[in-house]
Each structure stands twice: as C-alpha cells, then as structure tokens.
Amino acid sequence: MSLKPSLLPTRALLWLLCGFLLLLLPQWDRLPVWLAAACIALAGWRWLAQTGRARLPGRWLRLAIMGTLIAVYIATVSGRFSVDTAASFFVLAVGLKWLETANRRDFFVLFFILVYLATVNFLFRQDIGWSLVTLAGVVVTLVALQLLHTPADSRHSSFHGLRRLGGMLLKTLPVVIALFVFFPRMAPLWSVPLVSDQARTGLSDSMTPGDISSLAQSSERAFRVTFAGETPEHRDRYWRGLILDRFDGRTWSQWQQEPYRPLGRVNRDAGLEALADNEYDVLMEASGQRWVYALDNSRPVSANITEVSGRVFRLERPADTSVRYRMELERETGTAGELSPAERRQYLQLPPQGNQRSRQLARDLAMGAGTDLAFANAVLNRFREQPYYYTLRPPAMPDDPVDTLLFDAQRGFCAHYASAMTFLLRAADIPARVVAGYQGGSPGPDEAYLIIRQYDAHAWVEAWIEERGWVRFDPTAAIAPQRIESGLRDAVAEEGSFLEDSWASPQRYGDLPLVQWASLQLDRINYNWQRWVIGYQGQSQMDLMSRLPGNIGLRELGYLTAGLMGVALLVAALVAAIRHGGAARTDPAGVLVSRWTRLLQKRGSTVPAGATPLELARMTEQQAPAAAAVARAFARDLNNHYYGSGSRSRPGRGSHRSTELRLMRRRLARIRRELRKRSTVHGPAQHPS
Structure with a gap:
C-alpha cells in the first residue's frame, strides 16, 4: 500500500523542496557524493508523486530503502564517529523523511527538521556568503509554511507570503539586534568539538x-x-x-x-x-x-x-x-x-646513512669557515652564486633528495632548500x-x-x-x-x-x-562579519560594554536585557491596541454590530461570541416583537455589506457605502427605541435568549 501525497498544497511543497535544496548547498563539499545524490533523488521522488507521475512507496518498501541507505552509510563511515559523521547521518534522515510526507502533520515535522538542519550548517560554515545561503533556505521554508495555510485558489500567494514574511522580519530585527548585543555571552556548560575527517588546507605537522x-x-x-x-x-x-x-x-x-x-x-x-x-x-x-x-x-x-x-x-x-x-x-x-646537551643532540640528529655527497660538502665548507656564522654564510653564498633555481615545478627526488638537489637537479622550492641547508648545518656539527x-x-x-x-x-x-x-x-x-x-x-x-x-x-x-x-x-565584508559577528564572544562583549557608562557587568547585562525585552513587549502591545482601534474605525459596520450586541446584553440576553446578524435579529424579536421587521432588515443589510456580490473595494462604491451606513444607523436607532419602550412597559426581560 502506498501513501497518497495529494493532501498537501503543491505550491507549499514546492517551496519546501527549494528550501531543502538551499540548505544542502553549504554542505556540498562535506557530504559524500552518494549521500547528496540520494537525498536529492528522494526529494525528487516526493515531487513526482505530488504531480501524479509516481507513487510514494509503501511501508515495506520504505523500510527496505531506509535499511539499504543506512547500511551504505555505516560501511562508508567505517567506525569513525564525529560531529561531521553525525551531521551527515542527520542529512540522510531528512532525505528519508520526504518519503513519508503525506499530510499536514508530516509537513510541520519536516519544516522543523529543516530549521534544525539550518543550525547544523552553522557548525561548518560561518562566513557571510554561506550564512546568507542558509538564511535564504530558512526564508523559503517559512514561505512554504505560510502557503500551507493559504487557500489553493488565492492568486499571487507566493508574493504575498514573501511580503508578509519580510514585514515580520523587519518588526523583529531591532529586538534580535538588541539581544545579540546585550544578552550575556556566558561560557557554555559543555563543548562540542568539530572533529572532522575532512582534509583542511594548510601546513601539517x-x-x-x-x-x-x-x-x-x-x-x-x-x-x-x-x-x-x-x-x-x-x-x-x-x-x-x-x-x-x-x-x-x-x-x-x-x-x-x-x-x-x-x-x-x-x-x-x-x-x-x-x-x-x-x-x-x-x-x-x-x-x-x-x-x-x-x-x-x-x-x-x-x-x-x-x-x-x-x-x-x-x-x-x-x-x-x-x-x-x-x-x-x-x-x-x-x-x-x-643549549642543554639533550637539545644539542636533538638539533644535530641526522640519519646514519644517505646523502654522502652532501656530508662531504659540509666537511669541505667547514674547513674554510672559521666560525659557525661563517659556515652558514658560505652555504648561502653557494646558493647565491651557483645556478640554483626557484621553481614550483621541481623534479622528483626519490633517492638521497639532498644530494640530488645540491648536485644534480639544482631546482627546487623553499622546502627543498631549507631541508638541504639544515642538513648541511647539522652535518657540520651546528x-x-x-x-x-x-x-x-x-x-x-x-x-x-x-x-x-x-x-x-x-x-x-x-x-x-x-x-x-x-x-x-x-x-x-x-x-x-x-x-x-x-x-x-x-x-x-x-x-x-x-x-x-x-x-x-x-x-x-x-x-x-x-x-x-x-x-x-x-x-x-567577510572579515568584518567574522570579527564583529562570529567573534563576538564573552570577553569581546565585556570590552564593548566597558565603553558604556555605569561599569556594566554580567549582572547588569542581565537586567538590561530583561528591560529591553519588557520594553519590546510593551511597544508590541501598544501597537496591537492601536491597530485594533484603527481596525474598528475603519470598519463602521462592525461598530454598529458591537452596539447592537451591547443593547441586547443590557436587556439580559446572553450573546454568544461570533453571533451572526440573523441570530442577533432573533434575540431582538424575543426582547421587542415590534422591532422584528427592522431587526431582520438590519441583519440583511449587514450580510449584504460583508458578503454581498458587490465588492467593497470596487471603484465607485464610496457614495453607496455611505448611504448603506446611514440606513443601518437609522435602523439601529429604531431598534434601540423599541427596546427602550419594551423595557419601560415590562421591565428588563428575565429569560435568556
């Protein structure tokens, strides 16, 4: 039995796939070729299933694929374990997850796994270029999450998703910067070594x-x-x-x-x-x-x-x-x-055999040099005066390399000449x-x-x-x-x-x-990124804080961070309140509904949250039967206002909206008068609607 992939929106899945590929890019030179190819193939299989050109594998086939890939992974690791190999195994697990992404729950799980994969990337790539690629992968996965909640027939949803996401990022950016600068950089309770099997460029031992x-x-x-x-x-x-x-x-x-x-x-x-x-x-x-x-x-x-x-x-x-x-x-x-005797023996060590011509040259030069300094200068003069050449294309010197360089090839790089001179010095007891x-x-x-x-x-x-x-x-x-x-x-x-x-x-x-x-x-750009962002550690933070007045320490940083977070939350609450008030002002029909609801509540009616205009009309009829007709008319006006065939944003609707609102205000005023008359004659109603 195979899984049915049709429960997920195609656009959301496509963006999630793009995010996965972007998050794989920073690891291109770290992952084994077969593992990267397998992950791309598994994600491609999921896309083919989404478009109806393939079927997702059933349980037993998935288990067989998983077992085969894990076996290949174990064989390639060969018992070596490090953060590098663990991260590679995590990437393999993400690739396998694509084969069981069939519903929204699986989508959410994969989304959070991809966010974690982004954090894994920062273990190995911290320069600004790859950091931007990882950030782009996170942004794409967030757009996918928004598209998951967007109606399938919504046009330009991808663009609107990016715009909403950009707005949210701009709102949170000041808080992120403040936390980065002021949140105390305390030493971790543990250390994670990045022991890697990768060969690094540089000098070896x-x-x-x-x-x-x-x-x-x-x-x-x-x-x-x-x-x-x-x-x-x-x-x-x-x-x-x-x-x-x-x-x-x-x-x-x-x-x-x-x-x-x-x-x-x-x-x-x-x-x-x-x-x-x-x-x-x-x-x-x-x-x-x-x-x-x-x-x-x-x-x-x-x-x-x-x-x-x-x-x-x-x-x-x-x-x-x-x-x-x-x-x-x-x-x-x-x-x-x-030099101690032990150090002298250490710096005079030579193999007992080999490079005999060089040993003889050292003896000859030593005879003509009165001091150790004169001997060293004699060696340099030989290099300077005889036809020795500096080249990046030195010939092979498999046997007696010092002899071959000094007497035959006379072509080498800095390491060849440094090796030869050190040999001559030691051979002369220097x-x-x-x-x-x-x-x-x-x-x-x-x-x-x-x-x-x-x-x-x-x-x-x-x-x-x-x-x-x-x-x-x-x-x-x-x-x-x-x-x-x-x-x-x-x-x-x-x-x-x-x-x-x-x-x-x-x-x-x-x-x-x-x-x-x-x-x-x-x-x-990369230098400043590494120095001021990646390298912003505990002592760096204390040095920066010491330039501020008040002798700020870790405790004061904690208080300052808490204060900044409190101010940020207060500002967010004020903005939300202002926007809520603004929304009420921009929706006068909603204000009329709120007033209608309060009128009924004052008369003793229990108005449930989200009550529709027709439900409010029935409650009004129970309170004041004489207002039944105008209440039903008011409910129809509200429904037409919000859900009628005429769009409120259509050009030319401004004057018509004003006329509608004036009519609805008059009807609400009539409902208020009828309710007051009923209250004056009979008193407040004692039964819930």
Missing part, C-alpha cells in the same frame, strides 16, 4: 620537500593581520608556525608529537579593546591544528593561546573554527642562553632546525589589514650561533630574493606557474584591477 610547493597552488586564506602601528616590510614578515627538527632522510617532523588533548571547542575570543602601538591582531581560518602564527619576538596578549618551547604558540584545542588572537611585539633582549610558516602577505582593502594566503606558505632555517642564539637563515632569499621582497607571483613570473591549477581564483588575475577590487571588497 611534517614536511616532505614538495608538500609546500603543492600548497602554493592554493589561494585560500590562512589568516588576516591588523597592526596598530606601521605594517612591517614584506621582507620582515616571517610568520612562525611550527618547528620541524627530526629528519628521516626524506621527511622533517616534530621531535615531540603534540600531546593528547581531550575533545573540546577552541576559545576564539580575543576581546575588542583598542590595539596598543606594538600590538597586532590575527584572525586565523579554521585549520584543524593547534599551532598559530606570529612574528619573531612576539608574546601573547590574549588568553586563548600560550607559548611553548622554540618561540612558537599553541591553542588549547585544535582550531575547528576561525580563531582570533592578539600578539605584542617586544624588543630583542640580546640574551642567548645555552645545531639547526626547519621552521615552517608563512612569509609575506598582501594588503587588504585600503591597506587596513594584511591577507596571508596558502601560497604564502614558506620554510626557512634557524641555526644556533654562540652568543647570538637562534638566527634565521633563508636560502630562498639568496636564490630568489623576489619571493621575500614582493611575493610568490614575482618570484615565478617567468615560469608562469603561479596558481596555474586555480583558474577560478581572483588572485590569479593580478593584472585585472576590477577583479582585484571586487575580491578585496568581498574580503572586507
């Missing part, structure tokens, strides 16, 4: 030469930076992220792995206080990692990051959403300290390490902030020099100084490899001013 060259083909944002004072020159923007100090012959990784952290949400609140002259503010995109990026000689100002060994910084939890933090630039202290991060950054709109993108990813070298401590050496600066002075685009201009695989990226078309201008304006 290991580096094989060639990884960063692949990353350089992405123009996605890594983070944005706002400086209070002057922005550092391009060549000085080395954004340290993590230290790679263990080498297995091909891959650099961290000596100490990241410690296990319990699941939780990252604290992305950095406050809204004005930046001091030596401070800068970073808004980092979600990376799924704990490390953040900072310039040399920085220390944390906001409490959501901490410093670890090696002058790098960490979040308490992986960055599953955008994170905002604040740093302060300090002057160099000039104190180097000493502690060294690879630092991975970003270098450079391009100005945002009006140069208000810097935008650092994935193609700004970079690797360089730090060597321990006695009495100076860790000193930065960048072989890329010796081989391709344009990369450090102005950026990747200029460094590979002759090669033509900049974003060659990203044809849709606006950054690829740097010679088109209009494209760049539009891209920057969109970035400005």
